[in-house]
Amino acid sequence: MFNNEKYQLLYSINSPQDLKKIPVEKLSDLAVEIRDFLLEVVAEQGGHLAPNLGVVELSIALHYVFDSPQDMMIWDVGHQGYIHKLLTGRRDFMKSLRSYQGCRGFLSRDESDHDPFGAGHAGTAISAGIGLAVARDRQGQKHKVISIVGDGSLNCGISLEGLNNICEATEDLIVVINDNKMSISENVGAIPSLLSRIITGESYNQLKSATKAILNKLPRWEGFHKGISKFEEATKSLLVPGVFFEELGLRYVGPINGHDLGEMIRTLEGVKKFNAPVVLHTITEKGRGYEPARIEPERFHGLAQFDIATGQSLNKSQNVTFSQAFGDAMIRLAKSFDNTVAITAAMTSGTGLSEFKTVFKDKLYDVGIAEEHATVFAAGLAAGGIRPVVAMYSTFLQRSFDCVIHDVCLQNLPVIFCCDRSGIVEDGPTHHGIHDIAFLRNIPNLSILMPQDEEELHSMLFASYEQKEPVVIRYAKGSSFHSYSKNCSLKVIEWGKAKIVRNFINNGNKKISLWGLGLEVQNCLKIAEILTSEFSYDCEVVNARFLKPFDKVVLAKRLHKNANINLIMTLEDHQKQGGLASIVDEVVVEYENGYCGNILHFGWGNDFVDHGKTQLLREEHGLDNGSIVKTILSTLGETNNA
Numbered sequence: 001m002f003n004n005e006k007y008q009l010l011y012s013i014n015s016p017q018d019l020k021k022i023p024v025e026k027l028s029d030l031a032v033e034i035r036d037f038l039l040e041v042v043a044e045q046g047g048h049l050a051p052n053l054g055v056v057e058l059s060i061a062l063h064y065v066f067d068s069p070q071d072m073m074i075w076d077v078g079h080q081g082y083i084h085k086l087l088t089g090r091r092d093f094m095k096s097l098r099s100y101q102g103c104r105g106f107l108s109r110d111e112s113d114h115d116p117f118g119a120g121h122a123g124t125a126i127s128a129g130i131g132l133a134v135a136r137d138r139q140g141q142k143h144k145v146i147s148i149v150g151d152g153s154l155n156c157g158i159s160l161e162g163l164n165n166i167c168e169a170t171e172d173l174i175v176v177i178n179d180n181k182m183s184i185s186e187n188v189g190a191i192p193s194l195l196s197r198i199i200t201g202e203s204y205n206q207l208k209s210a211t212k213a214i215l216n217k218l219p220r221w222e223g224f225h226k227g228i229s230k231f232e233e234a235t236k237s238l239l240v241p242g243v244f245f246e247e248l249g250l251r252y253v254g255p256i257n258g259h260d261l262g263e264m265i266r267t268l269e270g271v272k273k274f275n276a277p278v279v280l281h282t283i284t285e286k287g288r289g290y291e292p293a294r295i296e297p298e299r300f301h302g303l304a305q306f307d308i309a310t311g312q313s314l315n316k317s318q319n320v321t322f323s324q325a326f327g328d329a330m331i332r333l334a335k336s337f338d339n340t341v342a343i344t345a346a347m348t349s350g351t352g353l354s355e356f357k358t359v360f361k362d363k364l365y366d367v368g369i370a371e372e373h374a375t376v377f378a379a380g381l382a383a384g385g386i387r388p389v390v391a392m393y394s395t396f397l398q399r400s401f402d403c404v405i406h407d408v409c410l411q412n413l414p415v416i417f418c419c420d421r422s423g424i425v426e427d428g429p430t431h432h433g434i435h436d437i438a439f440l441r442n443i444p445n446l447s448i449l450m451p452q453d454e455e456e457l458h459s460m461l462f463a464s465y466e467q468k469e470p471v472v473i474r475y476a477k478g479s480s481f482h483s484y485s486k487n488c489s490l491k492v493i494e495w496g497k498a499k500i501v502r503n504f505i506n507n508g509n510k511k512i513s514l515w516g517l518g519l520e521v522q523n524c525l526k527i528a529e530i531l532t533s534e535f536s537y538d539c540e541v542v543n544a545r546f547l548k549p550f551d552k553v554v555l556a557k558r559l560h561k562n563a564n565i566n567l568i569m570t571l572e573d574h575q576k577q578g579g580l581a582s583i584v585d586e587v588v589v590e591y592e593n594g595y596c597g598n599i600l601h602f603g604w605g606n607d608f609v610d611h612g613k614t615q616l617l618r619e620e621h622g623l624d625n626g627s628i629v630k631t632i633l634s635t636l637g638e639t640n641n642a
Contacts (some may be wrong), residue, residue, distance in 0.1 A: 007033045015089050016063045016114075023605040027064070027261045031056045034083060037091075041082075043308045045097040046426070047105055048251070048289040051299040056151070056260075058282055059083035061264035062176070063144065065272055071144040072116040072132050077124030078106030078430070079176065080304065081115075081543075088114035098426055100612025105427050106164060120430025121396070122369045125149050126175060130162060133170040134546060144272065150178030150284075152346055156369045166277045167249035174271055175250070175279045178258065180297075182285040192496045237556050246278045254281030260476035261290065266268045267532035298349050300604030317448045319479035323420055325454035326475070327352030328486035329461045330389060334360050337465060341381065345374045351391035351420050371396050375403035375415075376461050382413035392432025393421040396472065403437055409445045414459070414468045422450070422474035422518070423573030424604070424618075428611025432602050436474060438578025446470045448547040452501070454482035454520040455488040456545070476519045476573060496549035502528055502541035510537045512632070513558045517544050517580050520571040523625055527571075530629050535638065544570075550583050559588065559595040567598040567636060571628070576603035597636050602628055 004011050009030040011020050013457045022030060034056050059081070062073060068088060073082040085103065085335060089111065096102025096208055104111055106120040117128040129147030129505075136143060153159050154177060167174055169571055188271040245252040256263055264282070271278055287293030292311030293300035305314040330353065333536040338579055342364045344351050348366055357364045367374045371392060378388040395420055397404075408415045421558045422433040440448055447469065451457040457475060502525060504511060512531060516524035521543045528539035542554065558565050572580040581601035609617060622631065 005115055006508065007037055010037055010086070010091065013087060013091070016087055017069050019060070019063050019087055021498065021502040022218065023263065024064075024262065027060055031060060031261070034060075034086060039083060039290060040491070041094050041097055041306050042072040042303075043306050045095075045099065046302075046304040047097050048082070048302045049290070050297040051077070051180075052082040053288050053293055054284045054286040055080050055148075055178055056083050056289070057086060057259045057261050057264060058148070058176070058178060059637050061268055062148070062266055065268040066144055066146060069116070072129075072144065073114070074117045074121055074125045074132065074147045074161070075107055076147065076149045076450070078104075078119035078419070080106045080110075080148065080150055081119070084114070085112070088112055096427075098611055100610065101613075102480070104611055106430050118429075118430070122153040125153070126159050126162030128167070129173055129175070130166055130169050133173045137170055137172070140641040143523055144172070144174060146174045146176060148176045148178060150180065150181040150528070152369050154471065157372055163248055168275065172275055173277045174274075176278060177237060177254075177275075177281045178284055179255065179281060180284045187416035202545045208605045215243070222381060229504075243373075246475070249277065251276050251278040252281065252629040253278060255283050256281070258282035258284035277401050285563050286458075297408050308473040311396050316632045319481050320454055320484045321352070321354035321479045322451075322457060322475040322477070323350070325352070325457050325484060325486075326418055326420070326461075327354070327356050329393075329458040330356050331359055332458065332486075333389070333461055333465060334363055336462075337386065337387060338560065340387050340465070341380050342387055343374050343381075344372045345366065345369055345392050345396060347392060347415070351418070353391060371399040372403050376407045376508070378415045379411065379413050382410070382415050383406075385574055387414060387416075389416045389418055389461075390626055391418045391420065393431070394400075394419050394423075394436045395431045396508045397436060398439070404440070404446070405443050409443045409470050412469060414444045415470050416464050417470075417472045418461070419472055419474040420463075421477045423476045424609060424614050425477055426587065426611060426613060429608040432609055433474075434574045434609065436472075437547055437574050437580070438582075440472055441578070441583075446472065447495075447549065448472045448476050450547065452518060452545065453482040454484045455482065456491070458488055459491045460494050460545075462490050463495065467495065469577040474518070475537070478519075480490045480519055480522060496546050496551060499545060500540060500554075501525065502539065504538050504540045505532070506538055509564060509566070511563075511565045512537050512569065513537045513565050514539060515542045515544050515555075515568065515570045515580065517570075517572040520573055523628075524571055526567075527625050527628055527632075528640050530625070531632065535633065544580055547580065547583065551604070552587050555587050556585065556591060558592060559597075563596050567600060567632065568595075569600045569628075569632065570602065571623075574603055575606060576601050577606050579603055587606075600632060600635055602631075 009022060010033045014524050035053060038052055079143045090103060093103045107115045108118045109115055116132060126149060129145050133145040136145065145513040149159060167594040190635060251274065253267065256267055257265065261453060271280055286297040303313060307314060322613060330342055337458060340357055342353055343365045344353055345367055346369045348354055348357055353364060367377060374390055378390045381388045419436060422436060425431050437448060440446060449460050460473050464473060501521060514524040514528055524541045528541050531539050558568055570580045570584050581603055
């Protein structure tokens with residue numbers, strides 16, 4: 001593993017300046033080494049493979065022509081940045097990819113001077129590039145700013161807003177479009193179609209050159225030349241949809257082969273001399289150089305450890321995940337109610353809707369990387385009598401915040417949001433889903449639920465359909481490891497009511513009420529067993545399951561002095577501020593009889609949590625079961641070690 005002799009060219013590079021010492025004719029050999037090295041790293045650590053395999057030559061060419069960090073490269077969607085990291089002094093650090101306190105899976109200003117702007121979500125590179133370019137202009141500096149846009153980011157609303165503003169803000173910005181026809185799922189919509197038509201419009205450039213040569217030989221008759229100019233514009237619209245960029249005031253270059261290093265370097269050298277906003281359109285192949293990733297770019301977009309020889313994932317769990325269970329439940333819901341449709345934002349596979357797409361192709365709407373549009377589109381469907389279910393990750397729902405308020409909840413429209421990856425994930429602060437309850441629960445008309453297992457998710461989805469109001473169902477990545485059947489019986493969900501999953505055994509004086517949310521219910525059960533068997537505490541476990549409306553009645557009974565409860569504990573995979581902890585504290589403050597027992601809250605603090613294995617992160621923050629038991633015993637005055 002990582003034999004230095006195998007990577008002689010790569011190991012000669014400790015900075016972009018070292019790259020420039022390699023002859024151009026040797027750069028293709030470097031590209032081979034980089035792909036092999038990348039395969040070894042991601043196979044061992046997990047990460048984003050296919051998108052990075054597609055930008056090897058593009059990354060080499062950019063660093064060969066420009067001078068980072070003086071020239072600033074902003075990578076849209078940070079998972080395109082692995083090669084950039086390899087070429088900017090982080091080769092050996094990359095071996096710790098996504099490990100705790102190791103190399104981040106995305107770009108971060110904290111990690112290197114070569115990363116002028118952090119990136120985890122799509123669509124930010126153009127706007128950030130404009131900001132950096134204007135800052136340069138205002139300070140009289142002359143360096144270049146290059147925004148590299150790819151993986152479907154161009155059809156993101158932020159990207160389009162940025163394109164509209166470039167020429168108003170700066171006279172010198174380079175936008176490189178990495179066109180690989182993919183977001184995470186296959187690209188959809190008019191913008192990718194436009195890029196495809198541009199690829200076939202190369203004949204226009206030849207026609208334009210020939211026309212100009214003829215015009216230069218003709219007399220300067222103003223009316224004639226105006227007529228020819230109008231004809232040229234009309235012809236351009238017919239032959240080159242790339243007029244879109246030129247009408248925005250941007251000089252358009254391309255499309256060019258993003259894997260031809262010679263052509264890429266020559267073109268970038270020319271573009272570097274422009275003193276005008278320019279769009280360089282490159283065509284790349286996602287997963288290039290590794291056949292399994294080339295054939296299945298969506299599966300290899302981001303993955304855990306895998307076997308390089310076969311492309312198969314290692315240690316793949318046989319347990320059904322919440323995402324898979326959601327897909328099963330959606331098929332079931334759509335069969336039961338014909339007016340049901342599903343909406344996703346370039347995440348068909350990630351949200352578990354692949355089979356739904358096969359069964360109900362006409363009921364799935366993939367809108368691309370456009371979460372705001374997905375939300376307002378759903379609101380329009382609901383206003384028109386259709387029942388939409390919007391599936392997206394918690395971290396991406398953040399982008400829809402205004403639309404959830406203004407377009408869904410204000411109008412009390414029955415949109416169901418199924419919020420995947422709620423909780424801590426390995427990718428780090430750009431992708432942790434630990435903020436959603438805090439920003440959602442203060443919105444009027446909105447209910448928030450969280451199932452403890454996959455079968456409860458089925459029941460919650462059907463119950464939410466019956467509510468005919470806005471609902472968020474949030475659930476974690478992975479599995480509860482409970483037994484599961486896609487044809488499980490649908491349990492009656494009493495709206496707004498918590499569920500007791502473990503009762504007090506006796507009426508002793510050492511009573512603890514543990515309140516869990518989602519998968520944390522399972523941890524509460526394990527903690528209760530330790531406290532009961534080893535320390536003789538009498539423990540109950542409550543599945544809170546409703547954040548809004550919250551079951552104040554059940555909690556109030558535990559607060560009453562006659563309940564004789566020594567401690568109430570909450571456990572959530574969310575930040576305590578604004579989450580279950582805050583909800584319980586609010587009820588305690590409102591409780592008219594006062595509460596004399598102890599209250600402990602376990603959840604994430606109000607800091608951004610680093611990346612790494614989730615269990616290690618929990619241990620570092622005192623959220624593993626052993627640490628929680630010790631804290632409970634200490635609070636209750638126990639001296640025994642758990």
